[in-house]
Amino acid sequence: MNIPSNILTLILGVALTLISLWYGQNHGLMPVAASQEASEVDGLFNLMMTIATGLFLIVEGAIVYSVIKFRRKEGDLTDGPPIEGNVPLEILWTAIPTVIVFILAIYSFEVYNTMGGLDPMASHDHQQMMAEETMESSQLLAMDNSRLALGLGQSPEGEQTPPLEVNVNGIQYAWIFNYPETGTVSGELHVPVDRPVKLNMTAGDVLHAFWLPEFRIKQDVIPGRESLLTFTPTRTGQYPVICAELCGAYHGGMKTTITVHSTEDYQQWIQDNTFAQVETDGDVALIGDR
Amino acid sequence: MEQVHPQRKWQDYFGFSTDHKVIGVQYLVTAFFFYLVGGAMAEVMRTELATPDPDLVQPEFYNQLMTMHGSIMLFLWIIPAGAAFANYLIPLMIGTDDMAFPRLNAIAFWIIPPGGIFFLCSFFVGAPQAGWTSYPPLSLVSGVWGEEIWILSVLLLGLSSMLGAFNFVTTILKMRMPDMDIHSMPLFCWSMLATSALVILGTPVLAAALILLSFDLIAGTAFFNPAGGGDPIVYQHMFWFYSHPAVYIMVLPFFGVISEVLPVHARKPIFGYRAIAYSGLAISFLGLIVWAHHMFSSGTPGWLRMFFMATTMIIAVPTGIKVFSWCATIWGGKISLNSSMLFALGFLSSFLIGGLSGVMVASVPFDLHVHDTYFVVAHFHYVLFGGSVFALFAGVYHWFPKMSGKMVNETLGRIHFILTFVGFNLTFLPMHPLGLQGMNRRIALYDPKFQAMNELVTIGSYILAVSTFPFLINIFWSLWKGKKAPRNPWRALTLEWQTSSPPIIENFEEEPVLWAGPYDYGIDTESVDGDEEVDDMLAEVAGSS
């Protein structure tokens, strides 16, 4: 049986598309998604995996095929065909990647915006903004630079539940969480499910980075500056908190956990811990009260 | 005819020589020595990482190894190895007798061995521990002298690479043989133009950053130290302004090598000469405006993250052009699967993976997840090892007959390739899922849930270690007992093959003849000219030297 080559190409193309689409959804490479942000990022990653799988198969396929098909026979001293280029083909393989990265850039922009990355409030409050407008820009620069927007702010899409604010301090090999509402201080992060959490972060010594793999977000924590992470947990459970910026010998040991509670459990946890601290350790509670 | 021309003696390779060929070999051998040193450090690190606990070496020492491995591989292996090929090949390829500034060239080389040894000596005072990026404040508080030695060595090696770059640019632009116009010079020369531009523009900024860092370290100034009101983020900007271009400094010369190797062993013209030449320049230009993609999760405001995401993604376009053109070059050719070609194909298939993961990490939301994880370690080893190192070996196998006058053993070469290819993928492929699943980089101790995959990685790295033995045996054996190489064993068209192997001191016995373009395979050049000289050359090219 002789299958015409254009039908063969068509079949190959369809197979390639199907494999890419399937693998893009079923690679299973990401850990569980425990926040709204995580599902956004995973959607983006799946698209990138789909495209990457397709390109991978095409290029590796071309290489393997060439190696099998276009081998020099022993003793053959002639050259291959003198093809020095092909303008339409070259335009095609310039245009396709251009379109792909254009789509990826727009999609990434959308995801990043949804995650709150472009929130102008990420580090300003309204009064500061007003104050700035009346100020010389040079003066502004001279002021403390903590007011440059850093990190992820409120998502423009989310309903306006006021976020739970937690102050985070990174010091060599530990994270310290401070709940200003209640004065709770903890070495682990506890948050309620489905309510935005806003972390105001700074570092006490060197650079650290606050990373929640199951939430797909990360932000460096910088001494002398404040950075910000806002996210909405969607899945109860306990997940790792990891430092992802080299901070010294025991950098690998600088980790703790984040526990996402149901709303009731969270209230319980806050109560237990605020009470316990006032009882047992007045100093800590005092620091928390400031 | 070769006998009457003076040849180099082996002693010449150990002294101050201004012959670009000697200097090229000196660069290559020195760089390879440091590759073995840096590789040995990587093996210790991998052995440590076979288990989750820091039981083999102290975590401080792990960080020292990690810092030294990274810095050695970049500043003492890949960058000098690129300069090695440039020194050896440029004058031969453009048909001249030496570089524009031979003396400067020798000085540039002779900075490297003392610089490298000085750098290794930092182990005696406590090697630097802040990673090859050396971010303050950490770099200011983890041992003064190791860090200072790191700074001084990088400054020295940067100076060497600047001197080299000036030389390459001048030589390529001013010393080409009369009838070679810029569009008929070999693509390797184009890639060295693009590389040198980056070296010249980027290195001074790195130097400035390091000098300021040095003041902070020694004199207690606070340019980058927040404790004194300084700004550590400014250092990151200055560092990456050089160090992103540096990744192109480390890969562009090897793109050039690939553009030379593929046409010869596939017996086909390079596909899209101008597209490859100009895309190199485009990469080099774009490479200057993408640096903050290393700082997406750092002190970079949102709009700036978006800007650098866009510029970074655009680089995929010229890079894609190159990859597709290389594939089209071998397509339909007559491929000889010798060691050189195997490594070139290994380059194509591994660099592709590094490129695909590169576009992914350019996307800010995704990078916020994987930045500073093993996903990134996987990505840059696919580019630096799968890209640069594979292409480097392709170049070594391709030009070894020219450099030494001896053929290599192909069987050992193939064993070397297979071990390298298998070991490489086994080492670095599993690092992708490791990073995605939550393993951060630069750690001596890790979560036990990652142990199984780390064991696999460590086994892969042992295979890589073993792969260097067939290579070394091959080189020594071939030098000693290898078959004598004819002047043009590959029937290649670039000018370095028109002279003896190894070339005589003045490179060419007589003026080389430009009777064909560098990649005119399959084009009927014989009928072009009936000239006697040309016929002689043709006979030589056909292998009857």
Ligand code: HEM
């Ligand atoms: C011999 C095979 C190699 C192995 C097994 C290896 C392994 C490693 C390991 C385990 C790390 C540390 C990762 C971490 O803790 O974050 C590392 C880092 C690094 N490697 Fe390699 N590597 C190899 C070859 C190379 C080559 C050829 C290059 C460059 C041409 C290179 C460049 C780097 C760089 C720049 C770093 C980063 C260092 C830092 O984080 O400061 N490696 N490598």
Ligand SMILES: [Cu+2]
């Ligand atoms: Cu840390």
Ligand SMILES: [Cu+2]
């Ligand atoms: Cu970069």
